[in-house]
Amino acid sequence: MSPVGLYFHFPFCKSRCIYCAFYSQTQYTDFQHYVECIIHEAKATMSSSDVFTEHTKIDTVYLGGGTPSLIPVKLLSYLFTELYSTFDLSNIEEITIEVNPDDVNEEWIRQIKSFTPINRISIGVQSFNDDELKMMNRRHNADKACKAIEIISQNFDNFSIDLIYGLPLQTSESWEASINKALAFNPKHISAYSLSIENGTPLAKMISEEKITVPDEDFTIRCYHRLNEILREHGYLHYEISNYCLPNYHSRHNSNYWKDFPYIGMGAGAHSYDCKSRHWNVKDIKKYMEKIDNCLDAAEHEIITQDMKYNEYIMLGLRTSHGIDYQYINDYFGKEKLNHTIESANKVSRQFIMPDCHNALILNEEGMLFADGIASDFFII
Numbered sequence: 001m002s003p004v005g006l007y008f009h010f011p012f013c014k015s016r017c018i019y020c021a022f023y024s025q026t027q028y029t030d031f032q033h034y035v036e037c038i039i040h041e042a043k044a045t046m047s048s049s050d051v052f053t054e055h056t057k058i059d060t061v062y063l064g065g066g067t068p069s070l071i072p073v074k075l076l077s078y079l080f081t082e083l084y085s086t087f088d089l090s091n092i093e094e095i096t097i098e099v100n101p102d103d104v105n106e107e108w109i110r111q112i113k114s115f116t117p118i119n120r121i122s123i124g125v126q127s128f129n130d131d132e133l134k135m136m137n138r139r140h141n142a143d144k145a146c147k148a149i150e151i152i153s154q155n156f157d158n159f160s161i162d163l164i165y166g167l168p169l170q171t172s173e174s175w176e177a178s179i180n181k182a183l184a185f186n187p188k189h190i191s192a193y194s195l196s197i198e199n200g201t202p203l204a205k206m207i208s209e210e211k212i213t214v215p216d217e218d219f220t221i222r223c224y225h226r227l228n229e230i231l232r233e234h235g236y237l238h239y240e241i242s243n244y245c246l247p248n249y250h251s252r253h254n255s256n257y258w259k260d261f262p263y264i265g266m267g268a269g270a271h272s273y274d275c276k277s278r279h280w281n282v283k284d285i286k287k288y289m290e291k292i293d294n295c296l297d298a299a300e301h302e303i304i305t306q307d308m309k310y311n312e313y314i315m316l317g318l319r320t321s322h323g324i325d326y327q328y329i330n331d332y333f334g335k336e337k338l339n340h341t342i343e344s345a346n347k348v349s350r351q352f353i354m355p356d357c358h359n360a361l362i363l364n365e366e367g368m369l370f371a372d373g374i375a376s377d378f379f380i381i
């Protein structure tokens with residue numbers, strides 16, 4: 001079987017960032033009960049699944065959110081003890097936790113190292129500029145971010161820094177300064193996202209009320225190219241539209257999503273995929289816990305057709321440096337879809353394509369900017 005990932009979702013935040021459209025609650029405190037629920041869900045999934053069995057080897061674990069670093073370490077330790085007795089983790093390659101810089105201190109890192117098997121940390125820094133951080137309503141300032149990264153880098157070899165470009169107040173200089181500050185810590189991995197304005201967020205409201213302006217698209221594109229230039233000079237590989245790593249330090253967990261490998265998600269709002277169907281849990285902590293406490297299914301389900309799988313493969317593949325592989329399409333989806341793919345690929349402008357790729361279509365740096373639009377021209381509807 002392909003590699004399998006486990007994802008645990010912790011939809012809790014101490015405060016809300018103005019651009020964020022993810023579901024999370026700021027008042028919830030009964031973490032013990034929530035952790036019990038996700039363990040219960042994990043065990044129930046394994047006993048009811050016709051795809052995953054007790055022999056399924058898990059390759060990666062990811063604790064995401066929200067803010068998993070708000071969960072007391074003793075509860076995370078308990079979660080891992082239960083996971084080791086529920087899943088076959090003998091193959092495990094990577095165990096990541098997302099952290100907010102504000103939650104990191106010497107004692108926290110000591111406990112994480114002593115009581116959990118976590119071996120990779122993803123730090124939500126977003127910017128090293130205090131005005132930008134304050135405007136986003138992030139909990140930390142630049143100084144706090146630096147201290148947190150310093151502590152992490154002294155204890156973990158494998159850590160990633162998240163940045164955002166296209167922010168209100170951001171200038172070319174402040175963006176470049178944030179990139180260089182991140183590089184000063186020698187992270188093995190950097191994720192850099194273009195700010196997206198999501199409906200219903202405080203940011204969208206502030207823009208519509210003309211209380212704030214965001215930089216135009218040209219600025220964002222310049223930020224993207226400058227980022228690529230600087231990271232390339234420092235030896236980073238651009239392996240997915242928003243992700244860069246030093247050789248061999250790509251995020252295994254996320255890469256497996258992009259390769260269409262299965263994953264099991266636990267927690268309110270978490271998604272799962274077993275290659276035949278997709279499942280998504282109710283996006284409400286209270287409702288999720290009620291369902292789990294009463295041994296009811298907390299998820300909605302959707303059967304995945306071959307056409308849906310094909311569309312997904314194209315969409316995810318074009319966002320990565322592996323692109324889409326014609327041999328795989330032929331073997332997995334058949335000759336008809338291969339012909340459709342080659343026909344569609346021939347219509348993609350050469351300026352967006354890596355030259356001399358045999359048997360694959362790989363977008364270049366410019367093309368990745370338009371990956372979603374290019375992919376939609378391949379879709380079978």
Ligand code: SF4
Nearest residue numbers: 013016017020065066
């Ligand atoms: S900490 Fe993360 S999940 Fe929470 S509001 Fe901010 S961006 Fe959203």
